[in-house]
Amino acid sequence: MIETSPTATAIRAWAARRYLPETHLERWLALEESDAAALLAVAEALRLRTGQLASALELLEEIALRERQMIGSILSGNDVSRIVKGAGSAPGRARSFLEKLRALRYPRLTSALERIKAEVSDLRLPSQVRVLLPRDLGSDELKIQLTVRSTSELEAAMAALEERKSKLMRIIELLAGC
Numbered sequence: 219m220i221e222t223s224p225t226a227t228a229i230r231a232w233a234a235r236r237y238l239p240e241t242h243l244e245r246w247l248a249l250e251e252s253d254a255a256a257l258l259a260v261a262e263a264l265r266l267r268t269g270q271l272a273s274a275l276e277l278l279e280e281i282a283l284r285e286r287q288m289i290g291s292i293l294s295g296n297d298v299s300r301i302v303k304g305a306g307s308a309p310g311r312a313r314s315f316l317e318k319l320r321a322l323r324y325p326r327l328t329s330a331l332e333r334i335k336a337e338v339s340d341l342r343l344p345s346q347v348r349v350l351l352p353r354d355l356g357s358d359e360l361k362i363q364l365t366v367r368s369t370s371e372l373e374a375a376m377a378a379l380e381e382r383k384s385k386l387m388r389i390i391e392l393l394a395g396c
Contacts, residue, residue, distance in 0.1 A: 301314045358393045
């Protein structure tokens with residue numbers, strides 16, 4: 219990218235306002251001008267925070283390399299573009315944007331997470347029992363949260379867990395396999 223282009227100037231201004239570390243700024247400026255401009259447009263539309271921009275840049279570079287695509291075409295793809303242009307708060311859309319990039323970067327992990335979420339949903343646990351999966355399958359821990367107000371609710375929650383013990387064990391095995 220040409221260091222004195224209007225896009226480079228706008229990127230430098232964005233980076234200065236957000237205190238983007240020099241290493242990330244250099245990587246951003248090293249992109250093709252159309253890719254750098256597309257990322258700037260997304261960063262401004264979603265009001266990305268510094269860390270979000272750094273994560274997005276890393277994910278986009280990895281996706282572009284693996285898929286042999288330009289970053290601009292990834293950002294203009296239907297799923298990503300729908301998030302960027304969609305309704306809702308900018309922080310919520312920014313979170314969805316990064317989740318979508320992670321899904322594109324790690325398709326098998328995303329598929330495994332969806333399969334595990336479906337298994338949890340199939341448990342049909344009472345409202346007093348919640349199964350909490352690790353974020354982004356970052357660990358193999360399964361948390362079960364009970365919220366009860368009486369001994370009868372506790373007994374019902376424990377009975378529901380006992381009835382579904384084999385299915386819960388299956389979910390733990392799935393988590394261990396990720």
